[in-house]
Amino acid sequence: MVTAKVWVLKKHFEGFPQTSDFEMKQEALANLKDGELLLESVFLSVDPYMRPYSKRDMKEGDVMIGTQVARIVESKNPAFAVGAFVVANRGWRTHFISDGKDLNLLPASWPESLPKSLALGTVGMPGLTAYFGLFEVCKMKPGETVLVNAAAGAVGSVVGQLAKIGGCKVVGCAGSDSKVAYLKKIGFDEAFNYKTVTCLDETLRKASPDGYDCFFDNVGGEFASIAINHMKKYGRIAVCGAISQYNDTVPQKGPYIQFPMIFNELSMKGFIVTSWYNRREEGVKALLKWVLEGKLKYHEQVTERFENMPAAFIGMLKGENLGKAIIKV
Ligand SMILES: NC(=O)C1=CN([C@@H]2O[C@H](COP(=O)(O)OP(=O)(O)OC[C@H]3O[C@@H](n4cnc5c(N)ncnc54)[C@H](OP(=O)(O)O)[C@@H]3O)[C@@H](O)[C@H]2O)C=CC1
Numbered sequence: 001m002v003t004a005k006v007w008v009l010k011k012h013f014e015g016f017p018q019t020s021d022f023e024m025k026q027e028a029l030a031n032l033k034d035g036e037l038l039l040e041s042v043f044l045s046v047d048p049y050m051r052p053y054s055k056r057d058m059k060e061g062d063v064m065i066g067t068q069v070a071r072i073v074e075s076k077n078p079a080f081a082v083g084a085f086v087v088a089n090r091g092w093r094t095h096f097i098s099d100g101k102d103l104n105l106l107p108a109s110w111p112e113s114l115p116k117s118l119a120l121g122t123v124g125m126p127g128l129t130a131y132f133g134l135f136e137v138c139k140m141k142p143g144e145t146v147l148v149n150a151a152a153g154a155v156g157s158v159v160g161q162l163a164k165i166g167g168c169k170v171v172g173c174a175g176s177d178s179k180v181a182y183l184k185k186i187g188f189d190e191a192f193n194y195k196t197v198t199c200l201d202e203t204l205r206k207a208s209p210d211g212y213d214c215f216f217d218n219v220g221g222e223f224a225s226i227a228i229n230h231m232k233k234y235g236r237i238a239v240c241g242a243i244s245q246y247n248d249t250v251p252q253k254g255p256y257i258q259f260p261m262i263f264n265e266l267s268m269k270g271f272i273v274t275s276w277y278n279r280r281e282e283g284v285k286a287l288l289k290w291v292l293e294g295k296l297k298y299h300e301q302v303t304e305r306f307e308n309m310p311a312a313f314i315g316m317l318k319g320e321n322l323g324k325a326i327i328k329v
């Protein structure tokens, strides 16, 4: 019999998550029935959505939500061979049993040269968020100027590079000078540290005096309120995330957005990446191709050991990650 380690939400987060809000437990897994598989997590993902979704969808004592790349260690299902790797959505667990219906096999064409953890990042959910958010929600066109915040993270770093692939000028910001240097290295035309600029309004104007056609907003709050005034006529805003607000205990009061929306005839659309998953295969194929061609660079912030998942999650929310935050079990 296999015993899985799992992390549960011991206490709902109040403000910034604390390690004491989590508890590690053990779960005895039953023997496999016909049609079932036993899987072990190899890489797990910590993502910002876990913070707002924990409040919306979880109760205390539930296993933390999340995805993993897992290896099939035992199979009583002829459609799944032992040794194959899958992406699963089974939460913070070291091992689990599946009937195969909720698994996505890694593409057979997955190259040996690429880490399988990319299926949780650049070639996974965050990469797909950038792909559909930029091409479908922002409807980015060649020659335009794109603004993205949280640009050195899992989604933002792909947004900026896809904008370059698509023939745009790209401006990004991040929370440290080393992240800014990374953005320049991967091809951003302009990049700045939003924590140290003296005037965000002036910095945005200087980076693109004519304004922005597309704004891929990962952050919300004050940044978005200022950036909206820098949109060009008919500009498009993809409301992807609002990480600056996820840990607020008192909702922020923003300036009101009607004036720039009306006078510049802007479009602003929120989206959830999974609504585009009917085209998941197309997105994965495109992202994988660009990675293999060297046009789409990636960086992963790998935390070793399942035991360190809460620390990795909290660290990611604090900005300790460059690129995708990953846990290697
Ligand atoms: N709509 C959708 O379907 C999806 C939305 N998202 C959203 O996209 C955003 C980025 O996600 P992801 O790329 O996975 O995460 P990241 O890898 O970018 O990690 C989060 C980053 O957010 C930045 N950050 C944290 N707090 C603040 C703050 N107060 N102000 C500005 N930046 C902050 C930090 O970088 P720094 O050092 O630069 O501050 C941190 O590294 C999130 O808002 C997330 O919720 C993600 C996936 C799908």
Ligand SMILES: CCCCCCC/C=C/C=O
Residues within 6 Å of the ligand: 048, 049, 067, 089, 125, 240, 241, 272, 273, 274
């Ligand atoms: C199967 C994983 C689903 C992830 C959906 C993420 C949506 C994110 C919203 C904001 O961060």
